[in-house]
Structure formats: structure tokens, C-alpha cells
Amino acid sequence: MSATTTQTSTTEYTSDEMMSIAAARALTGDTRCFVGIGLPSTAANVARRTHAPDLVLIYESGTLGSKPDRLPASIGDGILAETADAVISVPEVFNYWLQPGRIDVGFLGAAQIDRFGNINTTVIGDDYANPKVRLPGAGGAPEIAGSCGEVFVVVRQSKRSFVEQVDFVTSVGHGQGKGDRERLGLRGAGPTLVITDLGILRPDPDTHELVLSQVHPGVDVDQVRAATGWELRVSSELSTTEPPTEKELAVLRALKEAS
């Protein structure tokens, strides 16, 4: 998955593990979380098994409050229904639960993300009809990005994925800056955290441009700049992520192994 490994006092971990654990830490208390498969699902399940046992996991396949004891292999893994508080239809997920703003956090991935947190999972290239790469498409993301209380994006950072402007806006982040979401009638706060394998970006409160606010242990700012397709601003209060604890790593690895 990832080439970089880092050593703490006693434990080695990969940059992907750091990313998953940083994402898990962002989920607290009784948060209701709309979980996509892959990195978001890993992070949410680590959080539920460490500091946030009351985390409510909602999967778009139709489960409220799933409590899987292994990482689901897909968004519709049987374990999600078998361990859920309620199983509902897919239209109900979107109409009764997501759309009215009942879900606190939406967790999204991205093929491309831009300076204002807009996300592309549709096509790479300028020509929609004749794309360089055809990606899977929107799925639940546009309405997750619109209606969840806030959005966390988990994505590996590189010049290819962090671009000045996305080729296709699949899901709106902060549009072209502050005020755009309100103008579009989007009721959630949009992306408030972008968690990568290098660090964490947050939107500047005045401009809503993504700003580097945190680097993971062993990562320096130039390395992040080199992996960003726009002139990255850095917070004056830049901090360093706490390395993974042994417990966090153990939980993450046990979940992955059980799958």
C-alpha cells in the first residue's frame, strides 16, 4: 500500500497506518458517521474499538448502527446488516436519514481534491465524453458532501491527487471559497478535515482554502508542499500528529487481519 515506514520508540508503522489512525481520532463520542468503504471504514471501525465506542456507523447499503467485528469487505457486506440496530432500504437511507441532516460526519475518499476541498471521483481529463480515465462516478458522495454536518476526506497525498482545480466537481467542498456553500443551499459545513498520509489540512476560516495544519511524525513541510498541486499555505500554528499508540496499531492490525 504505502512505501514509507516510520519508527517510534518501540513500534514501526506505515504512513497509511498513520493516516487511518489520524482519521479514527477525528471521530469522537456519539457521532453519527456515514461511512464509505475502504479507508473511511477502516478509520471508523478503529475509532469504535478504541476511544469512541458509541460511534454510530451508517452505511449507504442500508444499515444504521452497524457494529462489525471485522472490516467489511464491501459496503454491502452481510456483517453490516447482521450487526445493525436497524436495516432499511437504500431510498430510506438517502431520504429519511442523510438528506434531513441527521448524520454528523460524512467520510469521503477522492481521486482528486482541490484547493477548496472539491472532490472528483468521475473522470480524469478535461473532456467528459472522452476521458483520460473513467472513474467509478458519484455514488452517494454529492449528497453526503451536501447534507452531512461536516465532511472528513481521507486520501493519499500527491501532486496527482491534490490539484489546483478538479477536472470534474463530483462533490462540492467549499466551491470557489467562503459563502459558496450557502449560495448553493448546501446545509452542512463541508470538508473540515482532510487527512492524508502526510498530515492534516483544514479550511482557512476566512477563505475556506485548505491549509496545512498538522504533519505526521517524520514528515516535513517541504515534503507536503511537493505533494500538493497548488501553492500550499501552512498554518502559523502547525503541529505534529501524535504517533500511533501501540493500542491503536494493535486494533487496526487486528481488524485488517480478521478480514
Place this chain on the structure above:
Amino acid sequence: MSATTTQTSTTEYTSDEMMSIAAARALTGDTRCFVGIGLPSTAANVARRTHAPDLVLIYESGTLGSKPDRLPASIGDGILAETADAVISVPEVFNYWLQPGRIDVGFLGAAQIDRFGNINTTVIGDDYANPKVRLPGAGGAPEIAGSCGEVFVVVRQSKRSFVEQVDFVTSVGHGQGKGDRERLGLRGAGPTLVITDLGILRPDPDTHELVLSQVHPGVDVDQVRAATGWELRVSSELSTTEPPTEKELAVLRALKEAS
């Protein structure tokens, strides 16, 4: 219930019993029938236990294919859910099953019905804000009348109930005559049978005015005219209803007794 009793060769029966049995006979084969409580429910359950065992009973409380072994005491009697093929929510009844035209026959009662089969169950009197009598209101009737394949009305006949024009159109029959339903975008055929304690009326194919097509045994046309608030037309092929068979009466009475 009814004062009139009639004697056939061997059996006495009331005019209400004749009405219920005439209504039951109108239901045939695998008809899907939207059943209101009271006379419609009685008729539908008699039909299911005599000549139409495959009749599908749908109750607006949320059941598809109920098979009660006694007359339900209300539209939401527990026996309807316990014996149903499927139990669904009330919004689903109206949106997924009634509205798209999946139901063949809607069975309605009426406080007033007029020359064109329009039905009033809202208020008696000209002034809606200050009614002579406040009735229960619309319930499911307007959309049953609009969306069922056809509508059967079961109602006791009198000058009070059979009026030239209803005080309030709760449910559209044939509007002011042929073509009105199409103009209103109503997709079902509207009332095709009005079954009373005296006989049966049907809409004239040219004008859609209700015309007497059948009298029950022992009823003469003048008696029906006297119980009708408009100048009643009579079919040139007026027929007389077959009296209830012993089996029909036995089933009807057994159902009523079990309740």
C-alpha cells in the same frame, strides 16, 4: 340496521343483507380490492369466502392480501396484519400501491352521492365553515376514487343520500359528466357500480349519469325513484337481482356473528 325484510322460497333476509351480497357478487376472480371498513369490508369478505377465494384485500392501514376469518372491527384490526401477505407503512400503501394504479377496485361508502357519482363525506350544508353536519372527512377516498381501476359505491338509498348535487365533492365520480375525469387527469374509470339496499345503478356510457339498471327482489322502480333526489333514469333492460342463496346468507351471517 334495515327495516325491510323479504322472503324467498325458504329464507328471509334483510335489504342490507341483499345489498352486501350484491356487492360481494360484483367482486370476481383475482381482483385486487381496496377495502374500506363497514359495508365494503363485509362484502369483500363474503366474496372471498364464496365465489372469489383469490380476491386480494388491501386495507389502507397497511396490509396487502389480508385473509381475516372474522369481520375486522376497524380498518386497523390486528387480524388484518396477522393474516396479510405483506404488512407495509401507510405512506407506502398510498404511494407504491394505490397511486400507480395497481388496485383494480376501490370500494367506497358515501354520506351523499349525486347524479354523476360524486361523493361527499365531508360536510352537510352549503357553508363549509359553518356546516349543518360535520362528517369524518376524506380519509383515503379522494385518491381511491382517482387511482383505482374502478370504484364500487355501497350506500343505503334515500332522498337524503341520493342528491342532485353533493354539498361538497370529497371524491370525484364522473364530475359533471363524460370526459371530466380525463380532463382532471384521473386515471381510473371511476364509479362503475352503485349498489344500494334497493338495487344497482350504473353510469350511462354516453353521459355518465347514474341510471337504475337492477332492482333487488320485491323492490319496484317507483320505490327507487322515491328514494332518489334527482329524476332517475331507468335502463331499458332493467333486471332483477337474484335473491341471496342460502350459502351466501350463511357466510354473511357467520362472518357477522364471529365479530
Place this chain on the structure above:
Amino acid sequence: MLLFICRTFVRYANEGAGVAEIVSLAEAVAALVHDGDTVTLEGFTHLIPHAAGHEIIRQGRKDLTLTRMTPDIVYDQLIGAGCARKLIFSWGGNPGVGSLHRFRDAVQNAWPVPLEIEEHSHAGMANRYVAGASGLPFAVLRGYAGTDLPRHTGTIAEITCPFTGERLAAVPALNPDVSIIHAQRADRRGNVQMWGLVGVQKEAVLAARRSLVTVEEVVDELEPVPDQVVLPSWAVTYVAEVPRGAHPSYAQGYYERDNDYYRSWDAISRDRDAFQAWVCETVSGAEVATK
């Protein structure tokens, strides 16, 4: 330090957050139902929250806008006790028996207080709750065409399909201040389970700003049941354990409908004095007799 956009988003769908608290019926009604509120007690013959209705009478709430598809005798009681100033509904009667006499007396004679009405069809009301539960301002249906309802009800409009040009009916979302329903069970975390005829109760709760679910019993674990509807704790404000809280309505798996009670209501409700005596004796105790 930069102040980043607030992470602690204020949930906009329902007031408050967190999970349902389990409290007494009296506490829940005192905390949730205020004079002037729009209040919904839903139930389609089955699981009607009668006990909660009586508690509202007991606490003397006034000027409520009551909404329900099928207001029956508990609404007759609330109206007769003077709790309501407006009723939004689609069918008001005593099912299988006849009319609601307190409702008629309020509409026809303004007794004990005038009652404004806003009248829909079942399909319209059901869709108003659906829109409310869905966070939409309105719902679309095939309905009302040719009836006299739109002449008297302001909350019915026409809408044109942007693809086909067809004209359909639109009704506005119904978002009660409080919705109250009765269910068979809740677990100790406040997750609610009901089954049998579930009517429009899920939609009523999801459409409301605050909600109360009275239940037959609070149990350790909700054993799954066919045709169940489960409302997670975090979608409900309060749960109160009220055994037989639906009586004289029924709770499938617990007790049958008390049809005699419905029939006997006819005589009580026809007469203002008999009704007042009933309220005093059955619901309120002495203090209401003096009002």
C-alpha cells in the same frame, strides 16, 4: 492560531443531540409539550398513544395545533378538554362506531373553544409527513384533482413536472414541534421497536423537532421480530415506559383493542356534562372539575 471551521456541528435535523432519555410520562410531556405547539399523536387504529394524550389534558396544555391522519377518540378528548385551537387531519371519526361528538361540537359550536381545521386526504397527510421526515419543503402526489378540498385548504398547490409538463398536487411538509407515538418495546439505550400495523409513525417522529415514544416495556435486548420498525435511540428525544399506554387501542403481542370502550365513548361524548365528568374522573382528578 487559526480558528478552523467549527468541528462541532450543530445538528439541524432535530433539536438537541445524543440519545433518547428514559423518563416518566409526566416528565416527558412537561419537558416537550408547550402551549401553542404543533403536536402530533400518531397511530392508525393500532398503537395509539392514549396515555400520553391524557397526560397532556392533565397538564392543562392550551392552544395546541393537533395533527393526525385519523383523529379518533383521544383527539376528541383533547379537543373536548379545550387543549386544541386547530386540527390538521384527513379523517376524524370513531372507527367502526360513528362521529366524534366533541370534535363536532367544537367545529359547529366553538365549544369549549373554537377549533380551526385544516383538512387533507390520507394520501396528502401521509406525504406531508414523508416530506417532513425527508427534510424537503413539500411533497408531490396525484391527488385532490376535482375535489372541493383545495377551495378550503390553503396547503394544497399545483406543481408542473419539469420533464413531462404534467400537473400534479403539492403539499407542504409537516414538521411538528413534538411527535408522540406508542411502541411495543425499547431497550435501555432508548432504541425503539414496533411491529404490526406501523402506520405513519416513523415518518411522524422523523418529521418532528422533538419526540416521545411511550412503550409497553423497556427490555435489555430487542429480539428481532418480523415486520419490525426500529427507531434508533438517537432519532428519539424521550422514551417513557407506560404499560397499556395505548389502551383502548391495542398493542400487537400485548393486548387486544377494547372495542367496548370505543362504543361506550359515543354516549359519553354526546353530552357536555357527561364528558366533563369523564375528564374529571378518569383523566384529571379534582383540579380540573373547577376550571
Place this chain on the structure above:
Amino acid sequence: MLLFICRTFVRYANEGAGVAEIVSLAEAVAALVHDGDTVTLEGFTHLIPHAAGHEIIRQGRKDLTLTRMTPDIVYDQLIGAGCARKLIFSWGGNPGVGSLHRFRDAVQNAWPVPLEIEEHSHAGMANRYVAGASGLPFAVLRGYAGTDLPRHTGTIAEITCPFTGERLAAVPALNPDVSIIHAQRADRRGNVQMWGLVGVQKEAVLAARRSLVTVEEVVDELEPVPDQVVLPSWAVTYVAEVPRGAHPSYAQGYYERDNDYYRSWDAISRDRDAFQAWVCETVSGAEVATK
């Protein structure tokens, strides 16, 4: 004699009438799926009707408009086999694995035939089926605002709330010629029962003119199960008994998802020759190898 208005009303919601017939898969596909039809095989990871998809390939259908929220490998197979000329969808991928290479090859290189696409979000697609199932021409949702989808997808419009003036998105109903789903069980009368993750399958069947449900088994009685969805026989055109008809997808209570199959699909589908060999061997037998 007066000819009264025809009593035998022609049902307008679904073609034909009566109850579901139980037939073989080959018969059902031959009778229901015609070249040029709009065909829906729904399933959200669970209960995906793979066997029916293979039967469509085997029977050599052409020019289909395929619709599905989550076209995955069975749609990759249909597209690669040249059955489709258009895909209406919201997310096309091999879940947990990666891209659909036959889909990509069709979109990017028109191989084996060009593939037109009409692209929505999940919320939009789900609501298109809901509108279709509800007999409405369109559905309303909060969606698409600010995205690039409306620029490329003609079936997204704006609509204004007649009560609040708010602007929302509208999408047209989706009414497939044929919808095909897989369920756990049917009884001998053709009533269908499924449980677990039921996705948008009920809506897909109710929205369609004709329908086929493949089932794991036909039983005498449908024992009620928690979280079941029951489709009455009269809402379905054909039922076919196809044990393991969802494989490599899963059927809760019958068998698990074959994750290895999904992973192995990646290599097969990357290569046109490997794919053609797979179709020939696995699905079609010799006759397709010569096409």
C-alpha cells in the same frame, strides 16, 4: 341494452395481470427481455442477479439500456459481451477491488460497441426508482447543487417549492421495461420474500413494466423473517428458481460473498482476449466464440 362502462379495467400499472408464473430462467429471459429494452438488474452488493445477467448474455440480447445504481461485475460482463448501448448509473466499480475494465474500455474505446452513459448520484437514482414505483413522473431531492453532473446529464432539472420558493433538484421517474432481482425465497403462488440488505429492489420491481425474480428456492410457506420485504405475487411477472443465482454476490442465510471471484475478475476483465475466453467458457459455450 345499454353498454355500461367496461367493468374489466385494463390494469395500467404493469403489463398483464394475475399472479407471477414460476418458469425456468431461460424461459423468463426469453419472454421478458427484448433487444432495445431498458433493463434493470438491481442489487446493492447483496442478492445481485448474476445468473440472470449471464442468461441475457447467453441469449445474445443487444442494444439494451441498462440501469443500476451500482453496476459492478455482472454489468461489466454484459457490457463486455456487447449487450448494452447505454448505461444509466451512479457508481460503476468492482467494490473493494477497483475499476470495471470492460466498462472503461466501452466508454473510452467504444469496445466492443459504443456505450452511452447517463450519470446520476445514488440519491438521484434511488429517487428515480421511487418516482417510478409511485406512478409519478418525477421526484424531488436536495442534490446535485454545485456539481458538474447537471452539465452532462440531461435528466436533472431544477424545481421551485410552491410554498417556500426554495429551489431543489428534480429527476424523472425511471420505469424500466424489465426489472430483474434475486431473492431468497418464493412460495408456490409466486409471493417473493427477501431480507438482509434489500437495497432498492422493491422500487426497481414496482417501477418496471415487467419483472423477474430469481430465487434460491421455492417453498410451500414463507416463514416470516425479521426485516423481510415481501412482494406479492401479483406485483411480479415471473419467478424462476435459480439456486446460487446471486453468486459471486451473496444471499444472506444461504451463502457468503465470493470475494475471491471479485478479485479474480480484475485480471480477466483487463484483457479483451481473457474476457472473451471467459464469456465463451463460463457463460455461453461454443456458439458465442464464433461471433
